[in-house]
Every structure is written in C-alpha cells, then in structure tokens.
Amino acid sequence: xxxxxxxxxxxxxxxxxxxxxxxxxxxxxxxxxxxxxxxxxxxxxxxxxxxxxxxxxxxxxxxxxxxxxxxxxxxxxxxxxxxxxxxxxxxxxxxxxxxxxxxxxxxxxxxxx
Amino acid sequence: xxxxxxxxxxxxxxxxxxxxxxxxxxxxxxxxxxxxxxxxxxxxxxxxxxxxxxxxxxxxxxxxxxxxxxxxxxxxxxxxxxxxxxxxxxxxxxxxxxxxxxxxxxxxxxxx
Numbered sequence: 001x002x003x004x005x006x007x008x009x010x011x012x013x014x015x016x017x018x019x020x021x022x023x024x025x026x027x028x029x030x031x032x033x034x035x036x037x038x039x040x041x042x043x044x045x046x047x048x049x050x051x052x053x054x055x056x057x058x059x060x061x062x063x064x065x066x067x068x069x070x071x072x073x074x075x076x077x078x079x080x081x082x083x084x085x086x087x088x089x090x091x092x093x094x095x096x097x098x099x100x101x102x103x104x105x106x107x108x109x110x111x112x113x
Numbered sequence: 114x115x116x117x118x119x120x121x122x123x124x125x126x127x128x129x130x131x132x133x134x135x136x137x138x139x140x141x142x143x144x145x146x147x148x149x150x151x152x153x154x155x156x157x158x159x160x161x162x163x164x165x166x167x168x169x170x171x172x173x174x175x176x177x178x179x180x181x182x183x184x185x186x187x188x189x190x191x192x193x194x195x196x197x198x199x200x201x202x203x204x205x206x207x208x209x210x211x212x213x214x215x216x217x218x219x220x221x222x223x224x225x
Contacts, residue, residue: 004155034213043117043203043218044156090155100146100169101214103155 006104021076023091117217138206145187148203
C-alpha cells in the first residue's frame with residue numbers, strides 16, 4: 001500500500017537551533033517526493049521537491065531534504081530555525097509529476113524565542 | 114501573475130444540503146486537482162480533472178462530483194452533506210507534464 005509516515009506529530013525547537021523533520025514512505029515505484037508548509041488557515045506552499053538526480057535537494061527559505069532510497073526516507077532539514085518557520089509541515093509522494101499526491105499527517109513545528 | 118483562486122473562502126451549510134466550491138487555476142495551468150483536509154490531518158486526494166474529464170479519483174463516494182470548464186476552471190460539488198464533510202477543501206493546479214502543483218488557500222466548509 002502506498003503511504004507516507006511522519007512520525008513526529010509535534011516538534012518544539014528554540015530559535016536558531018537546527019531542525020530535522022522525518023518522513024518515511026512506502027511506494028511501489030520510484031516516487032516523486034515533496035515537502036509542503038502550511039500556515040494556520042492557509043493553503044500549502046511547496047518548499048522543495050525531488051524527482052531524480054542529486055539526492056540532496058535545496059528548497060526555499062533555507063530548507064533542504066535528502067532522499068535515501070535504502071531507508072525509504074526524505075527528511076527535511078534546516079540549520080537554523082527562525083520564529084517565522086512555525087507552521088505545519090507535510091511530506092507527500094506521487095507516482096509522477098502531476099499525479100495524485102499522498103500526504104503524511106503532518107508535523108507541527110513550534111519555535112520558541 | 115495570479116495563483117490559484119478559490120471561492121468562497123468560508124461557508125456554513127446544513128446537513129443534507131448541497132454545496133459547490135469553485136477554483137480558478139494559475140494562469141497557464143490546465144489540470145486541476147481537489148483535496149479534502151480534515152482538521153489535524155493531511156490532505157486527501159478527491160479527484161483530478163484534465164481536458165474537462167475526470168482523470169483520477171480517490172476513495173470518495175459519488176456524493177462528491179466535479180466539473181472542469183473550457184477555461185480550465187473547476188467546480189467541486191458535494192451532495193447530501195454530512196457532518197464529516199466539514200473540512201478545508203484545497204484546489205491545486207498544474208500543467209500537464211510539468212513539475213508540481215500550485216495550491217490555493219482553500220475553502221473552509223462547516224456542516225452543522
């Protein structure tokens with residue numbers, strides 16, 4: 001079955017600390033992988049995506065993610081978190097670039113000053 | 114360049130009623146997908162429209178139907194509303210063969 005697991009429901013970090021959000025997927029074929037961010041009451045903004053090639057991808061707002069096929073993971077990282085990064089983060093997987101996306105349940109990030 | 118526009122932003126309906134949500138895709142996009150996001154959950158795929166036809170469908174009952182117009186805009190219709198249909202409904206547009214979606218800000222539907 002196709003699925004995405006985000007093991008951490010809620011993460012709290014101090015401003016300036018590093019961040020890693022975990023994402024594991026189960027997919028029959030080579031997946032297209034995405035990370036989205038959602039502020040309260042808002043839609044989804046694409047942070048980064050992986051289709052092929054270099055397994056370390058850079059996104060907007062200083063985020064990066066690494067695709068590890070052997071671990072079926074696509075973890076999101078940021079070296080120094082800002083208070084404005086507080087939001088809900090969703091990992092998603094699809095079969096091709098505009099196929100339906102399967103989302104994880106999200107990780108809520110809280111940032112303390 | 115306008116992104117994806119959804120209307121209305123909020124609405125309240127009574128159980129058993131019918132509702133229509135609207136989506137205008139980003140300029141240049143020809144594919145529209147709809148997602149349902151219940152409170153505290155990730156979005157779930159409802160269906161996708163391309164060339165005015167439903168191309169893919171998620172695990173949603175027939176009460177959920179849609180339409181795509183020649184200008185690529187789309188509607189999502191839900192009949193016989195249930196309390197469990199209360200959610201944020203997201204529209205996402207894309208260009209066939211291109212890389213990725215653009216999401217709208219959603220319509221918050223509350224069924225009472």
